[in-house]
Amino acid sequence: MREDLRTVERVRETTGGRMVIMVDATQAQSSGNWQPGVQWDYKRAYDTAVQLERLGVYWLEEPLARYDFARVAELNRAVQIPLAGGENNRGLHEFREMCTPNVYDVLQPEPLVMEGLTGLRKVGLLEEAFGKRIVPHHGGGNIGTVATLYLVASWPHAPYWDVLHDPPVAPYENRFAIFTQPPKVGKDGLVKVPEGPGLGVEIDPGMILPG
Numbered sequence: 001m002r003e004d005l006r007t008v009e010r011v012r013e014t015t016g017g018r019m020v021i022m023v024d025a026t027q028a029q030s031s032g033n034w035q036p037g038v039q040w041d042y043k044r045a046y047d048t049a050v051q052l053e054r055l056g057v058y059w060l061e062e063p064l065a066r067y068d069f070a071r072v073a074e075l076n077r078a079v080q081i082p083l084a085g086g087e088n089n090r091g092l093h094e095f096r097e098m099c100t101p102n103v104y105d106v107l108q109p110e111p112l113v114m115e116g117l118t119g120l121r122k123v124g125l126l127e128e129a130f131g132k133r134i135v136p137h138h139g140g141g142n143i144g145t146v147a148t149l150y151l152v153a154s155w156p157h158a159p160y161w162d163v164l165h166d167p168p169v170a171p172y173e174n175r176f177a178i179f180t181q182p183p184k185v186g187k188d189g190l191v192k193v194p195e196g197p198g199l200g201v202e203i204d205p206g207m208i209l210p211g
């Protein structure tokens, strides 16, 4: 835990308050008992959440197991920092169960996991009705990510657009290289929604491997 908190402190020091910081505990990656890396129990999740709150972190993501809805809701009642999660949850019914009781404050439905963009649109309406925030996850990184941009831009309860960006190994530009004129994220973290027909992006045929 000390090492985790030190990491967040170093990010804060380096960015000098210019960036909003979210922390992902990735405790809901496994659907069962097995979990890669360090496995958190309730106390570890609670103690970490309290410290992250002190550091001004925007959200704590996936603090406990994927289907441990009751305990996540218990943690949510006990701490002030918003809890986020749901990137591995499937179907509208799971998101409905996460709204009552109050499991997460910010839902992160992933269209690759839960019935595509049609499912994502339904969850968007559900979360708006429950007064929650939504920040869709998109692990695909290219066309689907642009599709989520349109939904995020149209949802008053979607404060962020989530893009996989891990420079220098995997900057988001790599997966967007499939487009002739890819959307660009500015230095301020803002992005302009493409205005062309359809999704507003065109695929460069030269980037498609012959079948």
Ligand SMILES: [Mg+2]
Pocket (backbone or CB within 6 Å): 024, 026, 061, 062, 087
């Ligand atoms: Mg995550």
